[in-house]
Each structure stands twice: as C-alpha cells, then as structure tokens.
Ligand SMILES: *[C@@H]1O[C@H](CO)[C@@H](O)[C@H](O)[C@H]1NC(C)=O
Ligand SMILES: *[C@@H]1O[C@H](CO)[C@@H](O)[C@H](O)[C@H]1NC(C)=O
Ligand SMILES: *[C@@H]1O[C@H](CO)[C@@H](O)[C@H](O)[C@H]1NC(C)=O
C-alpha cells in the first residue's frame with residue numbers, strides 16, 4: 122500500500138512505541154516504518170547472515186525455469202478457506218534477501234538510535250530450527266551494516282527490541298511450533314539481553330491473543346500493550362533508565378524436593394499469581410526409556426516462590442516448561458505477572474542436569 126506517494130500504511134506498534142517514548146523523553150522521535158506482513162526472516166537477511174547460519178543460496182532454477190523455493194505466496198490465493206488453519210503461511214515476498222535489498226539496505230547510511238522488530242510467524246514452517254541462529258545473525262549483520270554505512274554515527278551495538286510472538290488459534294493440539302519460535306527469539310535463553318543477544322529487549326505478547334480479531338487471530342488488535350511493554354524495554358536498555366522493570370518474572374532456582382513430591386521454583390523478582398492454572402507448568406516425566414509431558418499443578422505460592430506438585434510422575438523429572446503452547450492463556454489472564462509492572466512471566470523450558478538424582 123505504499124505506492125503512489127500515499128502514506129496510508131504505518132505500523133501501529135511502531136507509532137505507539139514512538140508515542141510512548143515521546144511521552145517519556147519529551148522530545149521528538151523520528152520513526153521509519155519498513156515492513157511487509159507474512160514474510161520470513163530470510164527475506165530480511167543479507168546473504169552474508171544466511172550463510173553464517175548454513176542456509177544455502179536460493180534461486181537455482183529447475184527445468185521449468187521456476188524457483189525451487191517451496192514456499193511462496195500462492196497458498197492463500199488458491200485456498201482462501203484455509204487462511205487460518207495454517208495461520209503463518211507466507212503471504213509476502215519470501216525470496217532470500219529480497220526485502221533486505223529493497224527495504225533495509227537502502228537506509229544504511231541513516232543514523233539510527235535503534236530498531237524494533239515484530240516477525241516470526243512466517244518461520245514456523247520454514248527453517249524454524251535455525252531461527253536461534255538467523256535472528257541473532259540478522260541483528261549482528263544489521264548492526265554492522267548501519268554502523269559502517271553511517272560512518273560510525275549509528276552505534277555499533279545499537280539497541281534492538283522485538284516482540285515475542287503472541288498467541289494464534291491453531292487446529293493442532295500439542296503443536297509446539299509457536300513456543301519454539303518464541304524460545305528461539307531469545308536464542309534459547311528465555312530472556313534478553315543475554316550473551317548471544319547483547320543490548321536487546323523483548324516485549325512478551327503471548328497473553329494478548331485475540332480470538333475475534335477481524336484480521337484473523339494472527340493479528341491481535343491490542344497494539345497499545347505491545348508498544349507499552351516494548352517501550353519499557355527501550356527505556357531500560359536504550360535510554361539507561363536502570364530502575365525500569367522491563368521483563369516479567371523468571372525462576373532463578375529450580376529445586377527438586379523428590380521426597381515431598383514437589384518442585385520448588387524461586388523467582389528473581391516478585392510474582393503475582395493472578396489465576397490458578399493446573400496445566401501451564403509441565404514436567405517431562407521419564408521412565409521405561411521414554412519421557413512424556415505431564416501437568417505439574419501449583420501447590421503453594423509466596424511472593425517469590427512456587428511449589429509444583431509433581432507426584433503424578435513416578436519416574437525421573439527431566440525438564441520443566443511454562444506456557445509452552447500456541448495459546449497459553451486468555452487475554453491478560455496468564456497465571457503469573459510482575460505485580461508492579463503487570464508484565465507477564467515469559468515462557469521458559471529448563472532441563473534437569475541430574476535427572477536421576
Ligand atoms: C545515502 O544513500 C543514498 C542511497 O544509496 C544515496 O543516494 C545518498 O547520497 C547517501 N547519503 C549519504 C549522506 O551518503
Ligand atoms: C537451535 O535450535 C535447534 C533446534 O531446537 C537446536 O538443535 C540447536 O542446538 C540450537 N542451536 C543453538 C545455537 O542454540
Ligand atoms: C499442598 O500440599 C499440602 C501437603 O504438602 C497439601 O496438604 C495441600 O492440600 C496442597 N495444596 C494444594 C493446593 O495442592
């Protein structure tokens with residue numbers, strides 16, 4: 122919709138993010154929106170960063186002269202009824218580097234304070250297992266390009282914020298493609314910044330799912346909350362406001378109290394148990410050479426701890442995960458939040474290093 126000099130399209134998250142920042146900073150903030158819905162990360166990546174993740178060059182032509190790239194935008198046009206059954210189908214340009222070349226690289230000599238990013242749905246079936254490489258690699262590559270392109274005016278490690286995928290309606294039970302992308306968005310750490318993703322910040326959005334969005338559930342309408350959470354990250358990471366809480370609670374200690382049939386979680390900050398949910402924590406329970414995921418209901422909670430009932434597991438507990446679902450909870454109704462900032466506890470998975478102990 123950007124043709125003919127019209128400016129009908131502006132990203133709502135980008136604009137609201139800028140307005141939140143303006144309210145805090147009290148000076149004008151310039152915004153550039155460069156976006157295209159339904160596109161995979163490969164389209165926004167340079168050849169160099171794809172290569173760093175072992176993604177081979179594309180564009181070899183088969184006998185009919187057609188590209189062999191398996192996923193193109195045709196799916197939706199051919200079967201409109203299936204539009205939401207595979208919600209993340211690619212509907213925009215997907216060719217490697219095409220949007221990097223056309224929509225990002227041309228900006229490289231501008232001086233930027235930072236970048237925000239909201240993408241990932243279109244990778245649930247395309248190089249999903251590599252997203253923990255392609256995303257950090259894209260960030261690194263953009264940083265290098267913009268730093269050099271601006272002759273050093275754009276900071277080498279400029280702040281990079283992103284939205285962790287929200288919830289989407291899915292037909293498949295126990296589909297963990299969305300949770301996996303959410304996890305890969307943090308380079309499999311669960312929070313940012315971290316060693317692989319320095320100077321980054323994240324807005325958790327898995328509790329903002331929108332069943333009745335007229336645009337389809339993949340487009341939740343509450344952009345205000347997304348932008349608000351993102352701006353908290355920007356204030357803390359990009360503008361150095363050390364006291365701003367910008368992420369929800371994560372456990373810093375997980376202890377197996379096997380004789381009591383409990384798993385004890387100690388959080389790094391206060392928690393508010395907003396709602397009981399007996400299924401949102403799950404343990405991987407192993408015995409007889411196989412493991413399966415079982416719910417671990419909350420037994421007790423205090424301001425900074427939870428005890429989970431794991432008595433349903435007769436074997437060894439190999440892992441614990443939280444909110445590991447495409448749609449983990451209803452709108453703003455996840456079980457755990459930070460009481461002051463109302464930020465949701467992010468999803469996580471943790472492995473037991475001594476499952477037999
Ligand atoms: C920035 O890049 C554009 C497009 O490549 C070019 O036309 C322009 O002259 C460049 N500006 C500066 C200041 O280098
Ligand atoms: C990325 O994720 C895949 C699939 O989950 C995993 O096998 C791999 O070890 C991860 N790589 C890194 C660098 O974290
Ligand atoms: C928690 O555990 C205690 C025993 O340790 C039990 O009496 C109590 O009913 C449990 N509460 C819940 C909510 O499971």
Ligand SMILES: *[C@@H]1O[C@H](CO)[C@@H](O)[C@H](O)[C@H]1NC(C)=O
Pocket residue numbers: 381382383420430431432433
């Ligand atoms: C754990 O849950 C079981 C029922 O599934 C119950 O019998 C048991 O008392 C619970 N244990 C604790 C410590 O709450």
